[in-house]
Amino acid sequence: MAVNALTARDLSFGYPDGTAALDGLDLTIEAGERVAILGPNGAGKSTLLSLLAGLREPAGGEVSYFETGKSADDLRDRIAHCPQAPVDYLFNATVREDLEYGPAQLGIDRREAEERVDALAAEFALEGLLDKPPFRLSGGEQRRAALAAALSVEPDLLLLDEPVADVDAGHRETVLDALDRRTEAGMTLVVSTPDADLVPQVAHRVVVLDRAGSIVRDGPVRDVLTDGDLLRDVGVSPPQLVEAFQRAELDNPPLTVTDAVERLRDLDDC
Amino acid sequence: MSPVDPVGRSAGTLTDQARGLLRDERVATRSGWLQAVHPIVKLLGIVALIAVTVPFDTPGPPAAMLGLTIGLAVLSRVPLATHALRTGVPMAVSLVIVAPQAVLLPGAPLLGPVTVPGISYAATFTLRVGASVSLLGLLLSTTRFASLLGALRTLRVPQTAVALLAITYRHLLVVFEELSRLVLARRSRRVRSATLRESWLEAGSLLGTFLLGALDRGERVGRAARSRGGTAGRGYPRQRAVGLRDAAFAFVVFATVAAGVLWP
Numbered sequence: 001m002a003v004n005a006l007t008a009r010d011l012s013f014g015y016p017d018g019t020a021a022l023d024g025l026d027l028t029i030e031a032g033e034r035v036a037i038l039g040p041n042g043a044g045k046s047t048l049l050s051l052l053a054g055l056r057e058p059a060g061g062e063v064s065y066f067e068t069g070k071s072a073d074d075l076r077d078r079i080a081h082c083p084q085a086p087v088d089y090l091f092n093a094t095v096r097e098d099l100e101y102g103p104a105q106l107g108i109d110r111r112e113a114e115e116r117v118d119a120l121a122a123e124f125a126l127e128g129l130l131d132k133p134p135f136r137l138s139g140g141e142q143r144r145a146a147l148a149a150a151l152s153v154e155p156d157l158l159l160l161d162e163p164v165a166d167v168d169a170g171h172r173e174t175v176l177d178a179l180d181r182r183t184e185a186g187m188t189l190v191v192s193t194p195d196a197d198l199v200p201q202v203a204h205r206v207v208v209l210d211r212a213g214s215i216v217r218d219g220p221v222r223d224v225l226t227d228g229d230l231l232r233d234v235g236v237s238p239p240q241l242v243e244a245f246q247r248a249e250l251d252n253p254p255l256t257v258t259d260a261v262e263r264l265r266d267l268d269d270c
Numbered sequence: 271m272s273p274v275d276p277v278g279r280s281a282g283t284l285t286d287q288a289r290g291l292l293r294d295e296r297v298a299t300r301s302g303w304l305q306a307v308h309p310i311v312k313l314l315g316i317v318a319l320i321a322v323t324v325p326f327d328t329p330g331p332p333a334a335m336l337g338l339t340i341g342l343a344v345l346s347r348v349p350l351a352t353h354a355l356r357t358g359v360p361m362a363v364s365l366v367i368v369a370p371q372a373v374l375l376p377g378a379p380l381l382g383p384v385t386v387p388g389i390s391y392a393a394t395f396t397l398r399v400g401a402s403v404s405l406l407g408l409l410l411s412t413t414r415f416a417s418l419l420g421a422l423r424t425l426r427v428p429q430t431a432v433a434l435l436a437i438t439y440r441h442l443l444v445v446f447e448e449l450s451r452l453v454l455a456r457r458s459r460r461v462r463s464a465t466l467r468e469s470w471l472e473a474g475s476l477l478g479t480f481l482l483g484a485l486d487r488g489e490r491v492g493r494a495a496r497s498r499g500g501t502a503g504r505g506y507p508r509q510r511a512v513g514l515r516d517a518a519f520a521f522v523v524f525a526t527v528a529a530g531v532l533w534p
């Protein structure tokens with residue numbers, strides 16, 4: 001049986017101004033899983049991710065990691081969290097320093113850190129940007145730089161808040177491929193998004209949050225995303241392909257373009 | 271922007287100035303004299319120059335030191351206008367603070383109620399501030415911040431103090447970025463030019479939003495730093511060998527300190 005990467009029990013959180021963001025939430029994620037947190041704006045996805053990353057103190061409940069009983073602060077070399085606004089994440093003078101920041105804090109050998117920075121820069125198409133101050137980067141470049149910075153510690157658990165918002169199509173592939181490689185190597189991935197179309201590309205399992213910040217559904221991607229009524233109820237549009245097939249009254253709607261092409265060919269044949 | 275928009279203009283100018291002052295890494299990467307001096311040598315040298323300037327109670331030596339710093343600025347290709355502003359503002363503030371002494375100190379009258387010891391005291395005080403600030407400004411603008419922190423750490427400055435400095439620096443940058451975003455948003459949403467009165471009324475709410483926003487952003491950045499392993503701001507030092515320019519700077523410091531100590 002796989003180890004649990006993360007176990008949250010009865011998690012509650014309210015902001016100082018009285019906004020109750022989460023109330024009694026339970027969530028267990030096994031090591032190696034790819035999980036999407038899907039919900040409308042304001043559902044509490046970002047709040048949940050920062051709680052899961054141990055960056056806010058919950059009002060009630062607790063989170064444990066890798067069944068170790070250690071706090072998140074003791075496991076910063078294994079847990080990475082990339083916030084929704086990459087500008088908050090990139091606070092160093094240059095992109096290079098930002099990529100080196102995590103390894104430097106964790107006392108990783110300099111040569112090793114430099115190798116990682118070079119590899120990440122190539123992987124995320126940041127080579128020409130390494131000596132620029134992060135605030136001079138475009139939105140999509142900042143997001144790639146922030147993700148690369150998060151990956152520079154080679155985490156076992158990555159919590160990503162809306163990872164491809166404002167990333168262009170070409171670089172979106174870059175980002176998704178990079179995440180695929182990491183999860184194939186065993187990394188646990190938790191991604192938040194309000195976009196159901198993104199879910200099949202990043203996750204196998206999806207947790208749906210409603211506007212009140214409660215989990216209303218937790219299951220395999222196919223089961224959840226084909227439940228259009230549930231998604232519309234919480235204020236999320238079902239994936240476009242699902243919507244199209246369901247309106248055409250075709251069963252078993254595809255979740256990815258590749259699947260859709262196959263289905264359409266089959267339809268054409270008969 | 272309309273000519274009657276003092277809020278937008280002053281906030282914009284302030285932001286640019288502050289950014290330039292805090293993070294003009296371009297100056298630090300230029301090929302100038304001080305840039306080539308090893309951060310530890312430079313840090314110690316500047317501290318020594320400040321230490322030798324401060325005890326003087328006549329205006330001559332601090333004025334000479336101020337002159338020396340201008341020379342160093344030229345040789346290090348530090349933009350003189352920025353440097354003058356950075357030095358001039360604290361000097362003006364200290365002049366305001368110390369000005370009454372020009373009248374209050376008893377002694378031979380110079381002009382009206384102003385006395386000779388009074389004016390000498392005010393001038394010395396202001397020049398001392400100017401020379402020290404100018405020296406610090408040189409240090410900060412010709413050194414990458416990460417190297418400076420590295421030098422402090424090597425010199426066994428307590429970890430807490432270094433961490434505090436790193437955090438302060440990071441938060442200042444964040445605060446000024448916040449301000450510049452706010453100014454930009456305000457500018458983009460302005461449909462007509464504001465009257466002076468409107469402008470000033472708006473300044474109040476702008477300032478409020480700015481402070482709250484900066485506070486919030488500071489918290490978010492703090493959390494990001496925490497998630498990335500801490501706020502100690504450790505970095506990898508960029509290695510460089512000690513060379514001729516280090517020796518030249520050390521000599522200037524030595525000669526100046528010696529002159530200061532031997533001053534009659």
Ligand SMILES: Nc1ncnc2c1ncn2[C@@H]1O[C@H](COP(=O)(O)OP(=O)(O)O)[C@@H](O)[C@H]1O
Nearest residue numbers: 015017019021040041042043044045046047048
């Ligand atoms: N710093 C804050 N102070 C007060 N309320 C907040 C703060 N941050 C978020 N909220 C509120 O908490 C709720 C959840 O926000 P968030 O977690 O950002 O949602 P999501 O990421 O799902 O869009 C929202 O109602 C939001 O307005």
Ligand SMILES: [Mg+2]
Nearest residue numbers: 045046047084
């Ligand atoms: Mg969010």
